[in-house]
Amino acid sequence: MINLIRNEFTKLGKFKLIIPFLLFISIFFIEYHLNTIVTFDNLIVLIPYIGIVLCIIFSGIVSAEVENGTFKYYLTKAKTRAKVLLSKIIMEFIYTFLLTTVLLILFNLLGGYLNIQIILKYFTFTIPLYFIISLTTVLSIIIKNTPINSGMCIILLSFSGILSELLFKNNIKFIEYTFFPYLDLTIFNSSESINLVNLEYGINLNISYGVLINILFIILFNIVSFILFIKKDIKS
Numbered sequence: 001m002i003n004l005i006r007n008e009f010t011k012l013g014k015f016k017l018i019i020p021f022l023l024f025i026s027i028f029f030i031e032y033h034l035n036t037i038v039t040f041d042n043l044i045v046l047i048p049y050i051g052i053v054l055c056i057i058f059s060g061i062v063s064a065e066v067e068n069g070t071f072k073y074y075l076t077k078a079k080t081r082a083k084v085l086l087s088k089i090i091m092e093f094i095y096t097f098l099l100t101t102v103l104l105i106l107f108n109l110l111g112g113y114l115n116i117q118i119i120l121k122y123f124t125f126t127i128p129l130y131f132i133i134s135l136t137t138v139l140s141i142i143i144k145n146t147p148i149n150s151g152m153c154i155i156l157l158s159f160s161g162i163l164s165e166l167l168f169k170n171n172i173k174f175i176e177y178t179f180f181p182y183l184d185l186t187i188f189n190s191s192e193s194i195n196l197v198n199l200e201y202g203i204n205l206n207i208s209y210g211v212l213i214n215i216l217f218i219i220l221f222n223i224v225s226f227i228l229f230i231k232k233d234i235k236s
Helices: 002-035 040-044 047-058 063-068 072-076 081-109 116-125 127-142 146-169 173-177 185-189 191-201 207-231
Strands: none
Touching: 002 040, 002 047, 002 081, 040 081, 040 116, 040 185, 047 081, 047 127, 047 146, 063 127, 063 146, 081 116, 081 127, 081 207, 116 127, 116 185, 127 146, 127 207, 146 173, 146 191, 185 191, 185 207
């Protein structure tokens, strides 16, 4: 399994591995240069953009290999499909964790205040990133077109908040029990603004439920991914 995971990182390529790190590190240094101070808000504002980058990187995690025929390599090596997919998912999770952790370390090095509460809050806010890569994986199994996969995830990330607010305004309150309002948990960094939203629309958005629903859908999407991938007809 370790070799499979290492192979997934190799296939990702140096460009996709390094560029996101350089991009967000550069943004951090620019913020520090402009403001001479880095706050927690400067850190968490990057999380949704990390999600967009992850959509682009992993949108072809399955479809690209099936389409170009490289997946047949695993079949010749007698690797089970379940192990292959598991190695891809683990690689995605490790990559996401490393990227977000590096930014947290940089935040600390540039003078950001850290304690256990802030660290826990930060990693709580990153949970939707694992939701989006899980969704990207299942879409990559279903849809062969990589740009469509990434486009769908980016649109979902970009407009889920707007869609939720629009539905709340039209008194469609059941949306609070879906994942749409919780794809950006950084909104809960300001309790005052969330309380105002809850009062205005008569709803009860809260971070505990947001974390729970993200985790449930992460599990669901990965289960669906395994079912679909194992049964997928590989013709390429």
